[in-house]
Amino acid sequence: MAEKVKLFVNGQEVEVESGKNLIDAIGAVGIEIPHLCYHPALGADGNCRMCLVGIEDGRPPLVPACKTRAAEGMKVQLDTDKIKKIQRDIMELELINHPIDCPICDQAGECKLQDYYMKYDGQQSRMTVKPVLKAKKLDFGCGVVHDQERCILCARCVRFTRLITKTGELGIVNRTDYARVNIFPGRPLANRYALNVVDLCPVGAMTSKDFRFKQRSWFLTKSKGICHGCSKGCNIFIDHNREKYKDDIIYRFRPRLNEKVNGYFMCDEGRMTYKLENDNRLSAPQIDGKETGFNEAVEAIRRAVSQANKIVVAVSPNASLEQMHAVQQFASAVNAPLTGYSDGYFRKGDGDDFLIQDDKSANRYAFTLLGIDDSKAGFEAAVKGADLLLSFQNDLSRSLNETEMTQLLATVKLIMIDSSHNTSVAKAVVALPVASYSEDSGSIVNCDGRLQRYEVAVVKNQPACTLIHAVHLLGGEVKNGQEARIGLQASVAVLKDVDLEQIPAEGIALTENEVAHVAA
Amino acid sequence: MQVQVLSARFDIPDANTIEVAKKHGAYATLEKVFAMQPEEIIELVKASGLRGRGGAGFPTGLKWSFLPKNIDKPVYLAVNSDESEPATFKDRYILVRDPHSLIEGIIICCYAIKSHAAYIYIRGEYTTQVKVLQAAIDEAYAAGYLGDNVAGTDFKLDVTVHRGAGAYVCGEETALLESIEGRKGQPRSKPPFPAVEGLYGCPTIINNVQSIASLPFILTNGPDAYKAFGTEKSPGTHLFGISGLVKRPGMYELPLGLPLLEVIEKVAGGVRDGRSLKGVIPGGSSTPVLTPEEAQTVTLDYESMAAHKTMFGSGGIVVLDDTVDMVKLVENLISFYHHESCGQCTPCREGLGWMLKIVKKIIRGEGATADIDLLTELCDNIEMKTVCVLSAACTMSTRSYLNKFRHEFEAYVTNSASSQAAM
Numbered sequence: 001m002a003e004k005v006k007l008f009v010n011g012q013e014v015e016v017e018s019g020k021n022l023i024d025a026i027g028a029v030g031i032e033i034p035h036l037c038y039h040p041a042l043g044a045d046g047n048c049r050m051c052l053v054g055i056e057d058g059r060p061p062l063v064p065a066c067k068t069r070a071a072e073g074m075k076v077q078l079d080t081d082k083i084k085k086i087q088r089d090i091m092e093l094e095l096i097n098h099p100i101d102c103p104i105c106d107q108a109g110e111c112k113l114q115d116y117y118m119k120y121d122g123q124q125s126r127m128t129v130k131p132v133l134k135a136k137k138l139d140f141g142c143g144v145v146h147d148q149e150r151c152i153l154c155a156r157c158v159r160f161t162r163l164i165t166k167t168g169e170l171g172i173v174n175r176t177d178y179a180r181v182n183i184f185p186g187r188p189l190a191n192r193y194a195l196n197v198v199d200l201c202p203v204g205a206m207t208s209k210d211f212r213f214k215q216r217s218w219f220l221t222k223s224k225g226i227c228h229g230c231s232k233g234c235n236i237f238i239d240h241n242r243e244k245y246k247d248d249i250i251y252r253f254r255p256r257l258n259e260k261v262n263g264y265f266m267c268d269e270g271r272m273t274y275k276l277e278n279d280n281r282l283s284a285p286q287i288d289g290k291e292t293g294f295n296e297a298v299e300a301i302r303r304a305v306s307q308a309n310k311i312v313v314a315v316s317p318n319a320s321l322e323q324m325h326a327v328q329q330f331a332s333a334v335n336a337p338l339t340g341y342s343d344g345y346f347r348k349g350d351g352d353d354f355l356i357q358d359d360k361s362a363n364r365y366a367f368t369l370l371g372i373d374d375s376k377a378g379f380e381a382a383v384k385g386a387d388l389l390l391s392f393q394n395d396l397s398r399s400l401n402e403t404e405m406t407q408l409l410a411t412v413k414l415i416m417i418d419s420s421h422n423t424s425v426a427k428a429v430v431a432l433p434v435a436s437y438s439e440d441s442g443s444i445v446n447c448d449g450r451l452q453r454y455e456v457a458v459v460k461n462q463p464a465c466t467l468i469h470a471v472h473l474l475g476g477e478v479k480n481g482q483e484a485r486i487g488l489q490a491s492v493a494v495l496k497d498v499d500l501e502q503i504p505a506e507g508i509a510l511t512e513n514e515v516a517h518v519a520a
Numbered sequence: 521m522q523v524q525v526l527s528a529r530f531d532i533p534d535a536n537t538i539e540v541a542k543k544h545g546a547y548a549t550l551e552k553v554f555a556m557q558p559e560e561i562i563e564l565v566k567a568s569g570l571r572g573r574g575g576a577g578f579p580t581g582l583k584w585s586f587l588p589k590n591i592d593k594p595v596y597l598a599v600n601s602d603e604s605e606p607a608t609f610k611d612r613y614i615l616v617r618d619p620h621s622l623i624e625g626i627i628i629c630c631y632a633i634k635s636h637a638a639y640i641y642i643r644g645e646y647t648t649q650v651k652v653l654q655a656a657i658d659e660a661y662a663a664g665y666l667g668d669n670v671a672g673t674d675f676k677l678d679v680t681v682h683r684g685a686g687a688y689v690c691g692e693e694t695a696l697l698e699s700i701e702g703r704k705g706q707p708r709s710k711p712p713f714p715a716v717e718g719l720y721g722c723p724t725i726i727n728n729v730q731s732i733a734s735l736p737f738i739l740t741n742g743p744d745a746y747k748a749f750g751t752e753k754s755p756g757t758h759l760f761g762i763s764g765l766v767k768r769p770g771m772y773e774l775p776l777g778l779p780l781l782e783v784i785e786k787v788a789g790g791v792r793d794g795r796s797l798k799g800v801i802p803g804g805s806s807t808p809v810l811t812p813e814e815a816q817t818v819t820l821d822y823e824s825m826a827a828h829k830t831m832f833g834s835g836g837i838v839v840l841d842d843t844v845d846m847v848k849l850v851e852n853l854i855s856f857y858h859h860e861s862c863g864q865c866t867p868c869r870e871g872l873g874w875m876l877k878i879v880k881k882i883i884r885g886e887g888a889t890a891d892i893d894l895l896t897e898l899c900d901n902i903e904m905k906t907v908c909v910l911s912a913a914c915t916m917s918t919r920s921y922l923n924k925f926r927h928e929f930e931a932y933v934t935n936s937a938s939s940q941a942a943m
Binding site for chain 2 (some may be wrong): 067127
């Protein structure tokens with residue numbers, strides 16, 4: 001545990017972590033020091049001057065909190081008239097050249113300028129001269145649109161491209177109030193994390209081309225989730241809304257802090273996977289490509305299962321631990337070999353040393369835990385002599401080429417239980433729609449062996465059947481997630497002492513030490 | 521009144537060449553210097569009472585002693601030659617007329633602070649100056665005063681000239697360091713101070729050209745000879761640039777402590793015939809203006825200036841007579857600081873532009889009394905809330921005009937009010 005120091009804030013004694021700057025140290029005990037340019041992942045820059053605090057008997061008596069370490073006995077003044085006036089004055093100066101176009105600004109509702117105006121300023125404008133005019137809707141590339149007039153020059157975006165992506169596309173050009181954030185001529189943003197500048201921007205200067213003008217932020221329900229775009233398992237906010245007469249739609253993913261996984265960031269590609277949750281969804285059950293009723297489809301699958309000579313069951317590396325367990329139990333009950341073959345979910349060489357992984361599936365680590373074979377040889381042995389392939393969300397067309405797929409389907413009838421349309425679904429004799437991860441809950445293990453849990457985020461107007469329930473309807477023993485978790489604890493040694501219902505926010509590393517620690 | 525300490529070789533033809541300079545004493549003190557211990561030199565400079573000539577007047581020897589002891593990092597000297605403050609034109613004389621005094625001073629300083637690399641950060645617009653200075657440095661290398669064996673000793677010293685790109689703010693010592701490192705010239709937050717963490721993260725001493733050029737005299741003649749000039753607390757001599765509406769504007773070397781009015785009268789010839797004195801800017805555009813009454817009692821030293829609530833500054837004295845429109849002067853002043861704000865931190869970036877627009881509005885005859893009050897308040901709101909003191913240079917001086925010549929601002933406002941009423 002970090003060392004603690006005692007200091008005074010407005011005369012009140014508080015105990016905070018030593019070594020941290022005042023914004024973080026005092027913030028941790030619930031006292032806000034307003035700040036615009038400081039961001040924990042980008043360090044202190046000290047340019048906004050909003051975090052100036054008084055230090056009683058200090059030299060100097062006025063310091064930027066972002067650059068001042070918490071020290072024993074320090075007397076921090078936040079509520080004196082002098083500090084309150086400084087905060088008001090800084091806000092006034094931030095706003096004199098700001099367009100105050102909140103009604104058409106995407107940031108409205110989650111804007112630091114708005115929040116701080118209400119909290120620390122609140123005065124009428126005294127600006128009676130013409131404001132500085134700057135450029136608007138500049139296309140910075142990577143789907144980032146910049147408005148120089150809204151910009152407060154905090155340089156978070158600039159520091160992000162320098163410190164985090166190390167690509168340095170952004171800079172502040174010119175001096176004085178001509179200063180503005182810009183790209184170099186003809187050299188737009190070109191990195192795979194560029195949209196993080198939209199989240200980092202404390203005001204509406206950086207907007208996402210994809211999201212802008214789609215939703216007011218206050219209408220969005222911000223649910224917690226885990227990105228399924230690759231095996232990193234970045235923690236996200238799933239921002240969704242059900243507009244009148246419409247279905248619950250996801251409008252964006254945003255990174256959610258998890259120091260142990262993704263920090264404050266996520267990649268752009270993962271961010272855009274929200275579209276897969278909205279679009280191209282398999283909504284109606286199909287038999288031979290024709291829509292049918294849910295019960296009819298279930299009946300058809302049950303019939304096929306009972307009539308088959310040899311069944312093979314495939315499961316997706318995106319399935320949760322609970323879903324995998326249910327499928328595994330089902331496969332063993334119907335005496336079918338279970339394969340997790342999904343080579344097509346890899347994009348070799350695509351990963352980097354930050355967040356992006358080669359493996360574009362969310363839970364392959366669990367295959368090892370549950371003993372599910374995902375080798376091609378294992379798959380080929382399994383399908384040999386089989387006449388029915390039951391695939392749970394595993395789109396085999398990603399892993400097999402067209403010839404292989406045709407050969408396979410020449411002898412094997414394919415049944416897909418899936419959430420979206422894909423080539424395999426198109427070729428299936430029966431396709432049964434199930435809920436996708438944003439509509440379900442479950443546990444997954446990321447590429448580093450970190451177990452994380454996600455809950456239901458989106459509830460559709462007509463919720464799809466969960467995968468576990470579908471397995472149960474087909475004859476599987478496991479009825480729901482809770483039963484699956486009990487089964488997992490009994491069958492997977494490393495999960496024996498883990499309460500899968502109570503996984504901490506940062507997840508659990510499935511190493512013996514951490515598991516033992518959490519259990520204790 | 522005039523003396524010749526720094527300017528001793530200024531009037532000698534070709535004193536910028538090493539041959540002539542040496543004939544008149546340049547580099548003669550180095551033998552004595554290298555016979556001393558570095559610590560002894562620091563003590564000697566402390567004893568001379570030499571104060572930083574960049575404007576703040578911080579004791580030079582004391583500044584050197586702030587370097588951390590027993591460190592394994594290199595120590596750097598940065599010579600601030602980014603002379604850009606309006607009305608300041610002293611260092612350029614040293615650079616062109618006697619560059620070897622600067623180089624000799626650099627050798628003395630670097631030996632004292634145990635530095636083997638000095639950077640001279642020179643204002644980008646100083647094109648002639650940089651040529652002359654570089655030629656002198658080349659001569660010094662050729663003559664063995666710079667390089668691996670300075671003056672035949674095993675002391676190694678390299679001097680690099682770094683040209684600025686035209687930003688006043690790079691005269692702020694940490695912006696200067698940023699600029700040398702190849703970044704946009706923006707001041708750093710302090711602490712850490714450059715003596716601890718300066719150029720390339722190493723301990724760095726930053727001194728003004730004139731401070732460094734004063735060292736050869738002090739080492740040659742001893743601290744007492746230097747203290748014979750000036751006052752007890754402000755010893756020595758200073759190059760004063762006297763400009764404005766006087767009969768004989770120019771650069772004059774004077775001991776500190778002389779009465780301001782006497783200098784204006786006797787050295788610069790006083791205001792033009794038939795004109796009366798309206799005010800004096802004592803030390804560069806950023807120093808608060810003095811009224812004729814205040815000018816009566818002030819003397820040219822750090823203490824007297826502080827007692828008159830202004831600053832000694834850079835020695836750039838601007839004499840204003842009764843033809844000067846103080847409101848337009850303030851417009852010019854703010855316009856400069858607005859243009860030169862680095863744009864890094866909010867109060868300076870946004871505030872100076874606002875102040876400029878308000879003054880322009882007043883001059884256009886569209887102002888109201890509230891605008892004068894707002895201008896005064898903005899000075900308070902901006903000052904000392906920023907990373908560096910550039911904005912304070914603007915607000916402190918602006919406030920002095922608003923306080924001492926408010927009636928001139930009010931005249932603009934009243935005239936506009938009456939003309940509006942007439943319409």
